[in-house]
Amino acid sequence: MPSALAQTFPGAEVQWITRKDMAPLLKNHPHIQRVWEFDRKTGLLGLIKLVWSMRAENFTHIYDAHNNMRSRVIAWILRPLGIIGIGPKFIRRSIRRWKRFLLFKLRINTFEMPFNGQRDLLEPLQKWGVSKIAPPAPQIFPSEENLKKAAEVLGDYTNAIALAPSAAFFLKRWPKDYWKDLIQLLPGERFVLLGGPEDSFIEDIHAVAPDRVLNLAGKCSLNVSSAVVALSRAVVSNDTGLLHVAEQLGKRTIALMGPAPFGFPSRPTTKIMELDLYCRPCSKHGQGPCVNKEKYHKCLVDITPPQVAEQLQGILRGHS
Structure with a gap:
């Protein structure tokens, strides 16, 4: 995803917030300029403090790829006026609850096939002109x-x-x-x-x-x-x-x-x-x-x- 963003927005600064235990996988990526690490041991208060400090970055675009309670808290803090359409451009990836209900409960598959985790993460970003075709490997860079x-x-x-x-x-x-x-x-x-x-x-x-x-x-x-x-x-x-x-x-x-x-x-x-x-x-x-x-x-x-x-x-x- 970082490389796909860089292709669409050359020169843009890409920052990422993730759990501390997952942060090492993002280190050394040439298209990620900063990784914010959330330590789950600090709880909700720790998350709020971390994200509040991120407000100083004045983000122009925010993508909530996870769409869970934690990522919603992040979005609320970074774009407090988002409910009335003021603030950074914003996309939240749908988790497609109805499609999941059809698939798991009624055995009706309405998802694009074949299943593809990377495509599902990139697809919402087409609204910003980002391709849903995954950039070539490598996308992890061990030090x-x-x-x-x-x-x-x-x-x-x-x-x-x-x-x-x-x-x-x-x-x-x-x-x-x-x-x-x-x-x-x-x-x-x-x-x-x-x-x-x-x-x-x-x-x-x-x-x-x-x-x-x-x-x-x-x-x-x-x-x-x-x-x-x-x-x-x-x-x-x-x-x-x-x-x-x-x-x-x-x-x-x-x-x-x-x-x-x-x-x-x-x-x-x-x-x-x-x-x-x-x-x-x-x-x-x-x-x-x-x-x-x-x-x-x-x-x-x-x-x-x-x-x-x-x-x-x-x-x-x-x-x-």
């Missing part, structure tokens, strides 16, 4: 310091295959044993496992081949994990944050897409593996419950390790 740290923790595993077996909700996770099978189907490859400190199950995947699998789950910051992805040969990921990191880095990636529709990748470097089922998508974030009457978790269980291994081998041959 030299973080690339160095990533190289240190990787050691001999630089240029290995990065695997992201976790996800916020269980139904978005390819089965744990399938990751083990994938590793065993490719005995000549090295793998790096990425995840958070709470993803203790990843150690079980590591144990299947500890001589050629490096477990970095919970051992790297978001900054360093992003740099690890940048130094990887290819990526296989569930529908989770590291999938989008890989895509914005332009890495060759396999995306295992299950129950949720709104985080779909779209770059040609990403191979989407999914099943056409009557029950998909079943929920906004993949929180469930599973509604398939034939088989529990069918949308990911029926994507088999040999199928993924075949696609991955094709990517690796093309990369080499």
